[in-house]
Amino acid sequence: NAGVTQTPKFQVLKTGQSMTLQCAQDMNHNSMYWYRQDPGMGLRLIYYSASEGTTDKGEVPNGYNVSRLNKREFSLRLESAAPSQTSVYFCASSDLRDTQYFGPGTRLTVL
């Protein structure tokens, strides 16, 4: 059981470039989430998917898009990266009313 996996682990982009962060879970969870973590700000929800086929905005969705590809995979796309999107991104999954399990994170720097 790998749990929640994310790729890549590190990424450096130039302003205006695009990229997709990948997330997969093998725990058969219905719900998946994308967070960003900035110093002193805790974990802020970008988008979530309560179940396969649905996605909803979280607290800070601007500049991001998501795709729930199937029950296992949930990707986060930055269409035109900005320096303000420099952050650590965590994917998480849960079985609705249970606790969340986090991936190892992606450290993104936008120059």
Add this chain to the structure above:
Amino acid sequence: GENVEQHPSTLSVQEGDSAVIKCTYSDSASNYFPWYKQELGKRPQLIIDIRSNVGEKKDQRIAVTLNKTAKHFSLHITETQPEDSAVYFCAAIWTGGSYIPTFGRGTSLIVHP
């Protein structure tokens, strides 16, 4: 929406002392309260949780208490060790609704040997 406040933001203790981190929440519908530990450069991991039908829960040196009337819950760590040094996050969730957790901003616990 739910709002969770966490205090203190930084807590420095000597090895062997106790540490207490407090969180307050605003939405009385919240009924599930997990605590996460995040070591430097690692992912947040669940260390203990409590549901609203329970007032206290213990797991070895860690305990969590919940006061639903006052809408606050606390993490207690006894006999702290250097490996307890990490950032701790609380969260509040309404499992009957959107099951989206609202996180506190975190407490950086430093345990000095």
